[in-house]
């Protein structure tokens with residue numbers, strides 16, 4: 001049995017102070033093995049982005065620990081701290097916000113290589129060509145700026161830039177949700193290909209259970225900042241233990257809108273699985289009722 005790459009232990013992230021304090025992430029634990037794809041799934045506002053930012057070190061946890069190769073990241077110093085920071089890279093939902101619009105794709109991909117002191121100009125060029133091939137982008141796009149690319153192409157550039165740091169864990173925070181369905185499917189295939197070729201692990205943050213089923217090995221379902229279900233994706237899909245997971249699995253239902261339904265809310269609160277299933281079936285038959 002291999003050792004885990006990442007361990008998240010009893011992590012809590014709190015916004016605000018005093019009586020305004022609000023735990024966006026509440027006592028969450030999971031682990032990611034090398035080259036595993038773990039999906040964190042839940043409806044909008046459940047704390048997924050906060051969790052991703054906590055793992056990436058962008059927001060500080062109120063309590064709990066994050067370990068990389070068994071070492072608490074917070075305790076690392078000097079070269080070890082730098083290596084840990086590089087080992088975890090993030091791809092965000094909106095490439096327009098994360099890619100500099102005035103830079104060419106070439107400049108965007110050269111930058112992390114320069115920052116990390118990656119060899120000579122010739123070796124950087126070779127590495128940029130390799131990164132473009134990895135994300136299946138044609139080299140002819142190198143001189144374009146982000147505005148000259150499609151949404152899917154921009155997201156591929158963002159992934160290539162993250163891969164330039166030679167990460168061991170990639171965090172994709174709703175990285176597919178701004179794309180149309182065809183682009184989403186192609187991007188999911190790309191993530192699987194990258195995992196297979198590079199052995200990089202993926203923390204795949206999503207609200208979409210169907211996308212998660214296509215890509216993940218393991219799934220962690222989050223509701224109101226807490227883990228409600230965690231296990232191999234096949235087990236969770238075939239036999240969801242929690243009523244909330246069943247709701248997320250109901251294809252065609254928007255959980256956010258459905259949660260406005262009082263009967264469904266009461267069934268969820270009571271953990272009454274049969275009542276949840278019948279409420280979901282009713283909402284699917286008459287979408288107008290839940291404003292879907």
Ligand SMILES: Nc1ncnc2c1ncn2[C@@H]1O[C@H](COP(=O)(O)OP(=O)(O)OP(=O)(O)O)[C@@H](O)[C@H]1O
Nearest residue numbers: 015016024042043044045046047048049050051207
């Ligand atoms: N910087 C912040 N300051 C205060 N509250 C925040 C901050 N960021 C998020 N929150 C709150 O924390 C909770 C979790 O938000 P978070 O963005 O992590 O959820 P999410 O599941 O990623 O949602 P979405 O998919 O809509 O981004 C929400 O109630 C949100 O309003």
